[in-house]
Amino acid sequence: MEEAKLKSLLFVINPIAGDIDKEELEEDIKTVCTDHDITFEIHKTTGDADKEKITELIKQAKYDAVFAVGGDGTVNMVAALLIGTDMPLGIIPLGSGNGLSKDLNIPQDTEDALQLIHRNIIRNIDTITLNGNPSIHLSDFGFNALVVKHFHDGETRGPGAYAWIAMQEYLAYEPKKYRIETDTENFEGPAFMVTIANANAFGSNASINPNGILNDGKFEICLIEPFPKTAGLGILYKLYTDSIDTSVYSRKICCSRATIYNLNQEVMHIDGEPLELGTTVEVKMLSKSLKVILPEEENQKHL
Numbered sequence: 166m167e168e169a170k171l172k173s174l175l176f177v178i179n180p181i182a183g184d185i186d187k188e189e190l191e192e193d194i195k196t197v198c199t200d201h202d203i204t205f206e207i208h209k210t211t212g213d214a215d216k217e218k219i220t221e222l223i224k225q226a227k228y229d230a231v232f233a234v235g236g237d238g239t240v241n242m243v244a245a246l247l248i249g250t251d252m253p254l255g256i257i258p259l260g261s262g263n264g265l266s267k268d269l270n271i272p273q274d275t276e277d278a279l280q281l282i283h284r285n286i287i288r289n290i291d292t293i294t295l296n297g298n299p300s301i302h303l304s305d306f307g308f309n310a311l312v313v314k315h316f317h318d319g320e321t322r323g324p325g326a327y328a329w330i331a332m333q334e335y336l337a338y339e340p341k342k343y344r345i346e347t348d349t350e351n352f353e354g355p356a357f358m359v360t361i362a363n364a365n366a367f368g369s370n371a372s373i374n375p376n377g378i379l380n381d382g383k384f385e386i387c388l389i390e391p392f393p394k395t396a397g398l399g400i401l402y403k404l405y406t407d408s409i410d411t412s413v414y415s416r417k418i419c420c421s422r423a424t425i426y427n428l429n430q431e432v433m434h435i436d437g438e439p440l441e442l443g444t445t446v447e448v449k450m451l452s453k454s455l456k457v458i459l460p461e462e463e464n465q466k467h468l
């Protein structure tokens with residue numbers, strides 16, 4: 166357990182995330198930091214070689230923490246640089262999807278989230294890798310990944326655009342085949358979607374892994390098996406009422422390592438960022454590998 170007094174901070178701001186204007190935010194960061202005698206720097210991402218630029222900044226200066234300001238994609242990029250180090254990750258949720266911050270009970274209100282700069286606790290959470298690429302939140306193959314890809318390629322941001330794409334894709338979508346081998350059990354067959362879950366709910370609040378624990382040294386592979394289109398609304402209801410585990414179309418494998426054979430080469434994403442990993446995907450657990458900045462109230466809970 167650590168109580169943190171942060172004195173020097175780097176803020177990585179994604180200016181386009183969530184289609185939210187972040188000009189005022191810079192003033193707010195300045196005010197909170199000045200009030201609490203904290204020095205800070207701001208790096209605005211460009212979408213081009215951000216990882217390299219931030220790595221260089223971290224190397225040059227001795228920061229006590231790095232705050233990712235944006236959505237799950239920005240959080241993933243910053244977290245990837247901090248895994249296995251002593252430098253904690255802070256999150257100011259300002260993206261279209263802010264799933265990890267919600268699972269960590271980080272305030273969604275920006276003013277409240279900014280208070281984490283000076284009032285916080287630090288805890289270690291697990292991360293996982295897919296063919297060496299870090300995933301801190303949720304990654305998946307199948308229907309949701311297809312929606313994420315179209316959303317990413319499109320012009321319109323925000324949760325409304327995501328829901329609109331999902332509705333358009335739903336009727337025509339055919340489940341794809343996977344073979345999954347893990348240290349606990351195996352699966353082979355078609356699935357509507359396959360989620361590798363370190364955490365609980367997507368940024369949309371659809372809870373695919375309601376009982377997942379972020380620091381238990383395990384991850385869950387959550388399958389939605391093929392279902393008649395008429396069952397779709399029922400599944401959606403269960404996803405939004407934390408009860409997907411009770412669906413006859415839901416199957417869960419809890420494990421600490423897995424190999425996923427993506428037999429139809431279906432699209433996938435890691436923490437909301439589409440990418441291609443080939444037909445064989447090795448999933449590994451990095452237990453308690455990332456320090457995160459949390460509200461003090463989390464002291465009472467399991468993390």
Ligand SMILES: Nc1ncnc2c1ncn2[C@@H]1O[C@H](COP(=O)(O)OP(=O)(O)OP(=O)(O)O)[C@@H](O)[C@H]1O
Nearest residue numbers: 182183210211212235236237238239260261262322
């Ligand atoms: N200045 C920029 N211009 C364009 N793209 C950027 C810029 N900075 C970062 N990006 C891209 O933003 C994406 C991450 O966005 P993030 O997930 O944080 O926000 P979001 O609004 O939730 O996501 P999305 O882009 O999916 O709506 C990455 O693909 C990254 O390359």
